[in-house]
Amino acid sequence: MSLLHDAALQRLFGGLIILLVVATVVGRLVARRARDERALATVRNLNARINAWWVMCVIFAISVLIGPIGAVILFGLISFLALREFITLVPTRPADHRALLWSFFLITPLQYWLVAIHWYGLFSILIPVYAFLFLALRIAMSGDPTNFLERVSAIQWALMICVYSLSYAPALLGLGIRGHGTPGPTLLLFLVIVVQGSDVLQYIFGKLFGRRKIAPHLSPNKTVEGFVGGVAAATLLGALLWWATPFAIWQAGLQALIIALTGFAGGLVMSAVKRDRGVKDFGTIIAGHGGILDRVDSLTFAAPIFFHVTRFFYGG
Amino acid sequence: MIASILATTARIVAGSTVRWAGCAPTEEQRIYIANHSSHLDFIVLWSHLPPWLRRRTRPVAARDYWERDRLRRYLAAHVFNALLIDRTAAPGTPPGQLGRQAVDQMVEALSAQQSLILFPEGTRGAGEDLASFRSGLFHVCRAKPEVEVVPVYLENLNRILPKGHLLPVPMLSRITFGTPLRLQPDETKDAFLERARQSVRTLREAA
Known part of the structure; x- marks a missing residue:
């Protein structure tokens, strides 16, 4: 029941709800014009x-509310479904x-079981070594x-990325x-x-100011303006959320910059x-977003890097 | 009740999306013909028909497979309402008798205003190319030329549950319903069967 007791969590989720309400209102207004x-x-x-963001936020909030096991199960399911989408596009054979x-x-x-019991020594090598x-x-x-x-490499790749x-x-x-115990859900x-x-x-900066394509052969919707504006704004957003983290304000900003850059790379x-496999989206499960x-x-790029950077500089 | 649970389960396991590309799910009496490469084929196709269509659409299936145990017998008779046909002849039956019998059964079902799901390749293939179609489809259509033949392409089901395996790998699949065709008055057997086969193949290339 961490959400009921943790003021930082309450404020973060409260902020998300306000943001979604604003987005919904703006979306309806724009639709009229x-x-x-x-x-x-x-x-x-x-x-x-x-609309899909509402659903995703509610599912995410509920899983965090349940406690650590909720988030593990949620991400386990996401991995399972992501693996499903990835393997579908891979040229496997009956063998x-x-x-x-x-x-x-x-x-x-x-x-995910190893993650649930915090067995770092094994979950960090299970797939890259044993699997x-x-x-x-x-x-x-x-x-x-x-x-x-x-x-072989396609299946290994699928497991590395999706799981x-x-x-x-x-x-x-x-x-x-160090000095903060296990901050858990706020991280x-x-x-x-x-x-x-x-x-x-x-996406927003790209739609508003996007002119020069940043990778026309890979992703025609990504623009230089969207990248620069989005990464800068995300860095600012992260810095402004410092109070919820074990980081100082400049550290939170730097972490957010790393997250935004690795996220873009992902x-x-x-x-x-997707281009290689000749598809536009991985699936159709989330309306408006694709798979x-x-x-x-x-997240597939940002999560491991954020984890290891944090562990290296702040771990205790 | 059991039917809708099974249909939902089949759709989840096969993660399938459906495209009615060449026609809509209507009351029209039809023979759905599809490529066959997995045990999942017929149940997934069947699960994507709306429930009211499902009730009047009968999958044509092999009696020796569906009468092997009590569970399968029950499902075939009470859930899928399958049209079971004999594949192995009793000793002494004249050649061609089994085929004629099967055609008669299908024509009878069509006369009772039912639709059919048929795999004209006859047996499951490896999923690479379509085998040539058996002649039963032609004989049924000659007896019932007014019935629409709807080509259906089932994509990826052979990867989810290939021949010889028991557990499915949960990949995503896709089902495409194509443009209906009918037997033309002066069309020969080989021409019609090849046209029907190509109509399923084009769906694969379009997918």
């Missing part, structure tokens, strides 16, 4: 996104069936060498900070708010994956 067909489509997508069953039903739950080698062996044992290296990297977000709940909230806020701010890399993986692509 849209005239031509293109503007209307943009506004419709914007409002679908805002990989067993290896895939292991990935979905054993390795993924095991990783990495085991999957190669399992696929070799199936006796089908066609495109062996491509198949290993993402699991660092709930792993923050067990991270001890997780700081990460999620800054990384998702950075995505939204880059979005870019996952765009390259789960489209929503957490920036």
Whole structure:
């Protein structure tokens, strides 16, 4: 019941609700002013996104409210669904069936169980060491060498991105900070708010001022103006949230800058994956956003880096 | 009740999205023909029909498979209302008798205003290319030329549950309903079967 007792959590979630109310009102107002067909489509997508944000915020709040296990289960499910979207796009063969069953039903739950019991020594190597080698062996044992290296690496990549990297977000709940005990949910909230806020701010700055495309071959919607404005604004946002974290104001700003930059990198890399596989989105599960993986692509890069940077400089 | 639970489960396991690209789910009497590469094929196709259509659409399935145990017998008879056809002949049956029997059963069901789900390849393939279609589809259409044939392409189900495996890997799948076709008055058997096969294949290329 951390939410009921933690004033910082209450203020963070209160702030999110106020922000969503404002966004909803603005979205409705903009919808009334849209005239031509293109503007209307943009506004419709914007409002679908805002509605989805409500749902995502409520689910996130409930899982944090339940306690540490809630967040672990939530991110475990996100990983499972993200892995599902990723593997769907990967050229596996029937011989990989067993290896895939292991990935979905054993390795993924095991990783999150290790995160839940805060076994850092094992959750930080389970997938990069044990699963990495085991999957190669399992696929070799199936006796089908066609495109062996491509198949093995694609499945390993899927696990690293969708399961290993993402699991660092709930792993923050067990991270001890020198002089602050285990701040737990506020660290997780700081990460999620800054990384998702950075995505939204880059989108807004891009729509308002975007001119020069930053990566036309990978992601035609990303612009230099959106990137610079969004990252700067997210850095400011993070700095202004310092009171909820164990960081000083300049440290919180610096952490937010790292989160925004790695988040952008994650979005870019996952765009390259989508381009390679010839799809626009990873899925259709979240109206207006696409798949789960489209929503957490920036988190897959930001979560492990934020965890290790924090652990290195502040861990205790 | 059991039907809707099964249908929901099938849709979740197969993570499937549906596209009615060439037609809409209407009352029109139809034969849905689809590619066949997984045990999931028919149940997922069936689960994407609206419940009121599901009740009057009968999957054509092999009797030896669906009567192997009590659970399957129950599901085939009471949930899917499957049209079970014999694949193995009793010794001494004249050649061609089984085929004629199956065609008669299907024509009878169509005469009772029911629709059918049919896998004209006859058996599950490896999922790479479509095998040539069996002639039963042609004979049924010749007896019932007014019935629409709707091509359906099932994508990825063979990756979710390939031949010879028991547990599904939860990937996402997609089902596309194409543009209906009908047997033309002067169309030969081979021409019609090939046209029907191509209509399913084009859906794959479009997907």
